Amino acid sequence: MKIKPIALLCAAVVGCTGAMPISSHAQPDKVKVKVIATGLENPRGLRFSPEGVLYVAEAGLGGDLSTTPDQCMQVPGPVGPYTGGFTSRISKFDSRWVRTTVADGLPSNMTNPISGGFLTGVADLAFIGNRLYALMAGAGCSHGLLNTVNGVFRVEDQTLNLVANLSAYQQTHPVEHPNPPDFEPDGTWFSMVRLGDAMYAIEPNHGELDKITASGEISRVSDISASEGHIVPTSVVFHDGDFYFGNLGLFPIVPGSSNVYKLNPRTGKITVFASGFTTVEGIDFDQKGDLYVLDSMTNPGLPMPTEAGSGTIVRVNRWGGTDTVLTGLSFPSAMIFGPDGKLYVSNLGYAAPPGVGEIWQIELK
Numbered sequence: 001m002k003i004k005p006i007a008l009l010c011a012a013v014v015g016c017t018g019a020m021p022i023s024s025h026a027q028p029d030k031v032k033v034k035v036i037a038t039g040l041e042n043p044r045g046l047r048f049s050p051e052g053v054l055y056v057a058e059a060g061l062g063g064d065l066s067t068t069p070d071q072c073m074q075v076p077g078p079v080g081p082y083t084g085g086f087t088s089r090i091s092k093f094d095s096r097w098v099r100t101t102v103a104d105g106l107p108s109n110m111t112n113p114i115s116g117g118f119l120t121g122v123a124d125l126a127f128i129g130n131r132l133y134a135l136m137a138g139a140g141c142s143h144g145l146l147n148t149v150n151g152v153f154r155v156e157d158q159t160l161n162l163v164a165n166l167s168a169y170q171q172t173h174p175v176e177h178p179n180p181p182d183f184e185p186d187g188t189w190f191s192m193v194r195l196g197d198a199m200y201a202i203e204p205n206h207g208e209l210d211k212i213t214a215s216g217e218i219s220r221v222s223d224i225s226a227s228e229g230h231i232v233p234t235s236v237v238f239h240d241g242d243f244y245f246g247n248l249g250l251f252p253i254v255p256g257s258s259n260v261y262k263l264n265p266r267t268g269k270i271t272v273f274a275s276g277f278t279t280v281e282g283i284d285f286d287q288k289g290d291l292y293v294l295d296s297m298t299n300p301g302l303p304m305p306t307e308a309g310s311g312t313i314v315r316v317n318r319w320g321g322t323d324t325v326l327t328g329l330s331f332p333s334a335m336i337f338g339p340d341g342k343l344y345v346s347n348l349g350y351a352a353p354p355g356v357g358e359i360w361q362i363e364l365k
Contacts, residue, residue: 031326032363035347036097040357041087043346045124045135045191046336053092054344054359057134059121060088060108061354065144072141073185077112084109084144088121090134090155093359102132103158107139107148116303118351124201124334126194128214133192134160135201140167140186150186152199152212164212166201175206177225190281191235191334193243202236202245209236209243209263222263227270233261235294235334239285241265244273246280246293252301253279260293260316274316282335282345286364291316292325292343294335296350307331313343313362326362 037043042059049055063085067074074080089104108121121138132155139148149167153160167186184205192201198213200221207225212218221243224233232248243263255278262273274291282294293314297307311329316322333349343362 030323030365032365033326034361034363035358036344036361037093037099037359038357039099039355040091040346040359041089041354042119042121042352043333043349043357043359044122045334046344046346046359047125047127048336048338049092049127049132050130052339053094054338055090055092055102055125055132056346056359057122057125058089058091058357059119059123059138059349060106061085062108062110062117062119063087063144065146067141067144067146071146075111075142075184076181078115079111079118079182080142082109082111082142082144084138088138090122090125090132101158103134103155103160106134106160107136107143107145109138109140109143109145116351120188123189124192126192126199128194128197128199131155131214133163133194133199133214135189135192135199136160136166137187137189142185150189152192152201152216163214164216164218166203166210166212166218169210169218170203170206170208173220175208175223175225177229178206179230182230190233193236193238195238200236200238200243202233204232204234204248207231207233209233209245221265222268222270224270228261234281235283237284240289244283244285244291246277246283248279248281248296251303253297253299253303255298255300258295260291274320274322276322277314281333284335284337284343286337287341289318292335292337294329294332294345296329296332311347313345325364329360332360 045057086105088106088108090102111118123137124135134153151166152164187203188205209221236245249258258277259272260274278298279296281296295312298310308330311332313326331350334346345360347358
């Protein structure tokens with residue numbers, strides 16, 4: 001299963017006015033929580049510039065454009081067919097958390113409303129030096145947007161310039177074990193990490209990790225599907241010489257069935273690093289080497305409005321012990337440590353009505 005739409009979302013979540021009250025969910029002895037940004041359109045990947053400026057990928061609101069089977073292979077129902085538009089954007093925030101648009105009018109798509117209207121657009125961001133790159137997940141003919149592609153783009157002068165065409169790469173380099181009933185011809189790219197002058201992007205629907213150089217060369221790092229099957233890998237980071245990634249798993253949700261995996265880039269071997277999670281959509285390590293895991297939903301069954309407030313952050317220390325850092329997040333979609341040592345989380349990042357997305361700042365005590 002790909003990352004399926006949250007067939008629901010804010011209609012039953014506090015009247016779509018935002019997250020549930022922080023004070024009733026935060027663990028006061030462990031964290032201090034502040035909502036630093038509101039009014040976002042399905043916020044996803046977060047990235048800090050070398051100067052410490054926060055940039056946010058926003059998936060957008062989709063649109064009414066569509067394509068036909070005569071034009072390209074479509075996404076199978078009930079998730080397909082998609083409709084799309086150009087409503088995704090990239091934002092940045094100053095020291096007072098005032099938002100500025102870096103680029104907008106970017107591809108955004110939405111699944112069939114029958115399946116909940118899940119939205120994708122710009123998925124994640126990375127810096128190589130002072131140059132910003134964007135990972136696009138909301139484009140492609142199969143997503144309702146003719147003459148567009150998913151890929152890695154260089155952001156310059158409020159426009160996106162194609163560096164690497166990941167739509168074409170996936171179509172010519174299939175993984176070993178795709179899932180035909182739930183197949184995305186253009187992929188559903190989720191997150192990206194930079195190493196040196198290259199970026200490494202993970203794709204959940206096909207199950208792969210690929211390397212993209214700044215000059216546009218693409219190569220397969222790992223066909224995750226070959227050894228792990230259709231586990232829906234999501235967030236990827238690089239730590240102490242190895243890649244780590246979490247997985248969403250399949251629906252219906254089974255609490256405790258998702259893992260964080262370790263991928264050795266030298267041997268290609270994948271092992272379970274930490275287990276007992278539910279719907280992992282963000283991971284990151286702190287400066288001490290402790291792992292933090294973001295579970296977007298933790299209740300069993302199909303995603304429902306009752307999942308609002310069930311998002312959690314769990315810490316896994318270097319000796320394998322775990323403790324819950326924070327509960328009460330609603331459909332969070334990404335997490336990253338900032339240069340200040342604080343955690344930043346995209347909240348209300350899925351299938352949300354206009355303008356309800358948030359960024360939470362979490363100060364650990």
